[in-house]
Amino acid sequence: MRVYNFSAGPSMLPLEVLDKVSKGMSDYGGSGMSVMEMSHRSKPYEAINAETEELLRELMHIPSDYDVLFVQGGATNQFSAVPLNIGTASRKADYAVTGNFAKKAYEEGSKFLDARCVASSEDKNFTYVPELTADMLRPDADYAHICYNNTIFGTRYSAVPDTGKVPLVADVSSCILGQNIDVGKFALLYAGAQKNMGPAGVTAVIVKHELTARADERCPVMLRYDNQVKNKSLYNTPPCFPTYVVCEVLRYLKALGGIDAMEQINERKAGKLYEYIDNSDFYSNPVQKEFRSIMNVPFVSPSKELDALFVAEAEKNGLISLKGHRLVGGMRASIYNAMPEAGVDKLIQFMDEFKKAHK
C-alpha cells in the first residue's frame, strides 16, 4: 500500500508519473529499450533532453537570454560551481546565511573567493529571514547568494530581495515548481531535482547566458557552465533516467495547469496545516509568519518524548518521514507538489487524534 511520505527529499512523485515510467521500463515509446539503455546520442534520448528543457522554460517563463542546464552533483556541487564560474571578476561575493545549506554555500564559496556573510538569522536559529538590500552589498561583488526556501528550518523569502546591480544567485532546490519565481530578477538559479522536480541525481541550473563565459581556468571540466551550454547538457553521459523522470513530472505539471495551479494547491495545503497548528494549543511552529515556507512545515508537540512518540505512531498510520532535522528537532512535514491534499488532511486528522490522546 502507498504511504504518504513527508520526506524533505527525495520525496513523493505523482503516482501517474510512476505508472507511466513503469510501463515504459523495457520498451519506451516503441523504441524496444528502456530509457536507461538508450545512448545519450540517440534520437529518442535527445528528444527527451530537449523536451525537458523546453517544458522547464515554458512552465517557469524563463527568458530567452538564460541557459537551462541539467547537470550532476546536486545543489552542493553548485556551491562550488557558482564561485568557479561567475565569481571570477572581482572575486568577491556576498552571502545571506539563512540556514544550513545557505551556510554551506557560503563556506564553500570562501574556498574560491573573498566571500562575506552580509545577513544572517543564525541568532534566532534561523526562524526568520533577514533583510537583504543593495546597500548591504559590496558594489563590485560578483554576485549575492541566497537560499530562497530553507528546507530544514521551514522559512522562505517573502519577496525577492532587490540587490541592485549585484547579480542575484539563489538555491531554489526546495521551492522550484512549487511556487512562482520571477526568473528575470535572478542572474542564476539552481535546484536539485529530488524535491519538486523528480528523482535525485539531476540538478537544474538556469543562468543568464552572459555569465557563462568567465569560468576560472582551474574549474573542473564537469563544473564549467560554458561546456554544458555548448553541449546542451550532453558533454559527457548525462543522468539520462533521472532527467527523463523530470520530463514526465513536467508533462504532468503542465497538464495540471502549470505553476499557477500548483502554487494555489500548495498555498491551500500549507495554509490548512499552519492554521491547524496555530489553533491547536498543543503543536507549535517557531517561524515568523511572514517567512513561513509553503513546502516545509516544522512543528513540535509539548515535549521531546511526545515528539518521538508522534513520529513512531504516525509511521504506523502510513505517514512517513515526519521526524524533524536534528538541527531543529520535533517534526517536519515536507509537502511538496506531489503530496496530495488528502495526505495533508490525513496528517491533520492524525495530529488531532494524537493531541486528544496525549493532551
Add this chain to the structure above:
Amino acid sequence: MRVYNFSAGPSMLPLEVLDKVSKGMSDYGGSGMSVMEMSHRSKPYEAINAETEELLRELMHIPSDYDVLFVQGGATNQFSAVPLNIGTASRKADYAVTGNFAKKAYEEGSKFLDARCVASSEDKNFTYVPELTADMLRPDADYAHICYNNTIFGTRYSAVPDTGKVPLVADVSSCILGQNIDVGKFALLYAGAQKNMGPAGVTAVIVKHELTARADERCPVMLRYDNQVKNKSLYNTPPCFPTYVVCEVLRYLKALGGIDAMEQINERKAGKLYEYIDNSDFYSNPVQKEFRSIMNVPFVSPSKELDALFVAEAEKNGLISLKGHRLVGGMRASIYNAMPEAGVDKLIQFMDEFKKAHK
C-alpha cells in the same frame, strides 16, 4: 519488441533487472514507496547503499584497505577528482594516452598538476596499446594513469602494466564487471556505471584508503574522496535510483556466477565475432590481436557507403546503435555483459547476409 542494442553506453540491461525494477516502481519491497521517493537517510535506502558496496566488494574481490564510493559526474568528473585528490604530493603525474578518453584525462590533469604523456598510440590512430613500464615513469610521480579498455577504439591492455612504486590509476568504465581485474595492482579504479554496471548517473570509485586524505584545499567539496569516505557516499543526496539499479545488476551478476562466469561468456561472444570478421574477407577490424577489447568491437566493410547502408539495414532488423564513433568510422558493436549471446549470433547472421548481398 525488445531490440539488441549495441550502444557504447548507456547500453543494455538484463531484462530480468528491468522487470524487477518495474515491479517495485510504486512500492519497493513493501515500503509503500518507489526507491526514487525514499529519503537517502531512510533505513531501506541505507540498506540498498550498503548492499551495493558489499556486492561490488564481493564480486571484484576488493581488498579491505580500499574504499568503495558511489559518486556523480561520470568518469569525466574523475579526470579532475584524481589529480585534485591524489596528485598533491609531488604534483606530477604520468599518463598513457591510448584513446580519446585517456587523452581527455591527461588534458584535464594538466590543469591541476605537471602532467606528462609517457606513452601514446596516437601515431597509429590508437589501434594498439603501447608498452608502459616503471622505468618510463618519473619516480616521484604521484600516479600513473591508464584507460584499461578504450571504448571508441576497441582496445584493452592485455595485462596490467607494472608501474613499480608509482601508484597506478585506471579508468575501467568499459570493462568493469566484464572481465576479472586484479584490484590489488591498482591504487585507484573508477568507472561510470552506464556500460556494465547499470544506468548513467552513478560512478564507482575504488581507492586505497591511504590515498584519500590528501586532497587539494581548493578541491570542490563534491569531488573530495575523504568527504565521501566519511559519509559512506551519502554526503549529500546521492543518485539513489541509478545506485539501486546497480544493486539489482550486481545481485543478478552474483546469481549468474560472478565475474568468472561473465568473463567466460564475454570471451565467447567476442571470440566468435572476431573470428567471423577475420575470416570474412569483407569485414575487417584494425586492432592488433593481442590488444583487442572483448567489450567493444569496431569493424568496417569495404566502403563508407556500405558502412552507412549496413547501419541502416541492421536497425531495421532490430540491431541498434551499430554506427562507429566519428573518430574511427565504420561500425562498432559494444557487447557488454547484458548483451545476450543470441544478440551476437543475430549480428553475425545479419553480417553474413549483408556480405552475401553486397560482396
